[in-house]
Structure formats: C-alpha cells, structure tokens
Amino acid sequence: MEYGTIEREIHIEATPEVVYEVISTPEHLREWWPDEAELDPVPGGTGVISFGNPGESPAHVEQVTVVEADPPRRFSFRWVYDEGTPPAPGNSLLVTFDLVPSGSGTLLRFKEVGFRERGWEAAVLEEAYRDHSAGWDHFLPRLVTYVDRLVAQPSVQP
Numbered sequence: 671m672e673y674g675t676i677e678r679e680i681h682i683e684a685t686p687e688v689v690y691e692v693i694s695t696p697e698h699l700r701e702w703w704p705d706e707a708e709l710d711p712v713p714g715g716t717g718v719i720s721f722g723n724p725g726e727s728p729a730h731v732e733q734v735t736v737v738e739a740d741p742p743r744r745f746s747f748r749w750v751y752d753e754g755t756p757p758a759p760g761n762s763l764l765v766t767f768d769l770v771p772s773g774s775g776t777l778l779r780f781k782e783v784g785f786r787e788r789g790w791e792a793a794v795l796e797e798a799y800r801d802h803s804a805g806w807d808h809f810l811p812r813l814v815t816y817v818d819r820l821v822a823q824p825s826v827q828p
Contacts, residue, residue, distance in 0.1 A: 673799040676782040678810055684817045686742035686769040689776045692817055693767045694745045702812040705729075712739050719749070733757075737764065744768050750788075750798075760787045763802070780810060 682689050692698040696707040699719070706729075709717030715736040722729035735757045738746040746766040748757035755761060768779040785799050 672786075673795050674783070674786050676780075676799070676803050676806060678780040678806060680778050680780070680810055680814060681772060681775055682778055682814055682817050683775040684821045686771055686776045688821060689769055689778060689817060690742040690745060692813065692820070693778075694739065694741070698816070698820075702816040703809050709734055709736070711736055711745070713737065715739075735762075738766075742769055748784075750784075759784065760789070763788075778810075778813075780806065782806065 684692075692702070694709075694711040696709050696711075696717070699707040699709070704719035704721055706720040707717065709715065709719070713736055717734050718731055719734055720729045720731040732749045733751060733753060734747050734749045735751075736745075736747045738744050744766065746764060748762040748764050751757040751762035763782055763784040766779075766781045766783075768781075770777040770779065782802060785795055785802075788795070788798075790798065
C-alpha cells in the first residue's frame with residue numbers, strides 16, 4: 671500500500687454554501703468532527719481542534735492553520751505539525767475539501783496528503799495513515815448526517 675493520499679467523494683443534499691459553512695466554522699465542526707474546535711476560517715487563520723471528553727485527560731489536541739478559504743468552493747488546512755513550527759509541506763498534513771454543485775446538492779471531494787513527506791519511519795507512517803483513513807471513514811458520514819439534520823430544520827441553517 672502507498673500510504674500517501676487519502677481521498678473520498680461524498681454527495682450531500684445541501685448547497686455548496688451550506689456545506690462550506692459546516693466544514694469551515696467551529697460551531698458546525700464540533701457537531702460532526704472534533705469534540706472542540708477553535709478556528710479562524712480565513713487564509714493564515716489558526717486554531718486548535720481536540721478529540722476526547724473536555725476536562726478529561728488525555729485529550730488529543732492538534733493545531734490547525736487554514737491554507738485556503740474560497741467560499742463556497744474550497745476549504746483547506748494544515749494540521750499534525752509540531753507546536754511552534756510553522757506548518758509547511760514536509761512537516762504537516764494538508765486536508766482539502768473541494769465543493770462542486772451537483773444536482774440539488776454538493777459533491778464533496780476530500781483529500782488528505784503529506785504522510786510520506788513527513789519522513790516518518792515505515793511503522794509510524796502506516797499507523798498514522800490507517801488511523802486517519804479510519805477516522806475520515808467515521809467522520810465524513812457524520813458530516814452528511816449533520817447537514818441532513820441542519821437543512822431539515824430551516825430555522826437553524828447556517
């Protein structure tokens with residue numbers, strides 16, 4: 671196996687504008703992906719996401735830096751980099767959400783790259799890749815379910 675790129679495509683029955691808000695703003699991110707999120711969703715904006723129950727140790731915390739924010743077409747960020755180190759190719763992973771209008775909804779094209787470029791030893795690379803792949807297989811369907819609930823209640827739309 672290559673362990674280089676994770677790619678997924680999912681169709682969501684909502685406009686790209688709605689999907690963009692859900693993938694880029696902390697209040698919506700918390701509903702389908704991390705347990706906590708603080709993020710300034712503009713290019714160069716930074717923040718943190720954490721997984722685990724608040725107040726319980728150990729929570730897994732990752733820094734996030736927004737690379738591209740082009741509503742409602744693309745949102746990308748770098749994560750999994752060392753604190754105090756500016757994220758760049760070779761020291762972080764890049765996640766990209768591309769949103770394409772499709773019928774009455776949106777085709778979301780997801781990609782995460784940078785695993786091999788991190789320079790991890792083979793076992794660490796394989797574990798990180800499998801962990802992230804399984805994670806996205808868990809969280810992306812939650813994104814669809816959350817958006818479905820959101821658009822079913824028009825008074826609560828973003």
